[in-house]
Amino acid sequence: MTNSCQNTWPEKSGSANRVAIWLALLAFVLVPADAIVIRHDTGYTRYLASEGEYPGVFPLAQQGRRKVCVATLVAPQWALTAAHCVSETPMQAALADNDVYAVEVDRQVHDIDSVFLHPGWSGDMSGRLHSRQFDLALLHLSTPSTASVLAPYRGNSESAQAMTFLGWGYTGIGTTGTSVADGRLRFAQNTVMQADDRLRFEFNDPRNRDGRALEFEGIPGLDDSGGPALILEDGELQLAGIAIGELARTADGTGAGRYGAIVVYERVSRHLEWIESVISDN
Template structure:
């Protein structure tokens, strides 16, 4: 089994009706999935657009640890219209770059900004442990494709796709189901090259909550092909570490 670690993209299968599926092909990229980044201002590009993070407090961004390994103190990050530099990188205590994907390793990191962001509301954290069967939205600027051809298109557009969480234990897991499988949802998606560290949101009522962080994909051949299994770090398992780190390091009010 191969583990693929992505630095953001969304591969989509678009379902127009239960009896008839339309797959967005390379010849006609997933235009229907393109959304305005301003609608998700808490989702931010990292590493010059090669990865993704989510603002979870005015001065903090959560992302994958394997993404933060490539960040540097002083790097500039644009959140909305505000530019902030990186002040500190905090890795989950169980992170081990040599054992990525192992059960005992958590692929999470927090990026502390040099001063708080004032114009963007941070994402709410999903704290319930009932994610199995929930519909999630995943987002990113990375490469897109059609689920069949492993050749991926990079156009820098911000896309949203959806899936259903099938397993929620150490991580959140879901498969990329083909349109004719009878299991695919509308705008079925997985993340890919350029989406590492990006969010999986669960919507409850009028609010969306950060439930997962893109970590890796399991596959025997190529990433982004129908049948691959996606692995997102499970936020509800790490609330204590996330809030403890933020509250210990942030001045009152941040």
């Protein structure tokens, strides 16, 4: 397992193009985006997903109809999520008081009794895309879940692969960004644009003639932090990424959730040694 992360981007040919890319990146900031955002030319209902099809994927908090952060079972008593979700939900306060934190997994209530933060996580929310910071946490359930687990992807072929996102948060369309939170599970799909120590995806505009936009093109965002990027491997879905944030083109985040936005996932295959050591030691 590698313990470093290079925050690099695809290069275009020519030094002028490389300079232009890096200048453009200075305008990017990590912002709170808002959940599954879809194509403008496709009906909302086509993106609705059945919770029964993904029993090992579950929200970590609920505020009215709004569901915040997502975790995925990787073993009967273990779930993987983004480290910043621990502090963005009441989980951190509950565990700090030596209490347990209840979640619902496949319609069964389970208690989270401990959290194991990645050793590369400093707790700095604003710097969670820093090259040496890893935004991952393993959650331990006090009792095993009978829900199907999603095995961590063990390969090295994520680049240019189509993956599936899941989330319950705000929804909207690529032309206008996010709009409403109805607490319904949605899916979207996207193709990996870059796979180094992290995975990056771009929200492609179907009006462009390059043909890169998928039929169910979309991206996740803040309320879906910790959510999975699923890859189909040997006929089964496996966990390839964990959502940690969206890059927007403006300092005030007005570009969030719109076409051209780039979302970032922790690359699970880079952290298999940590995941396996925590589970085996505890």
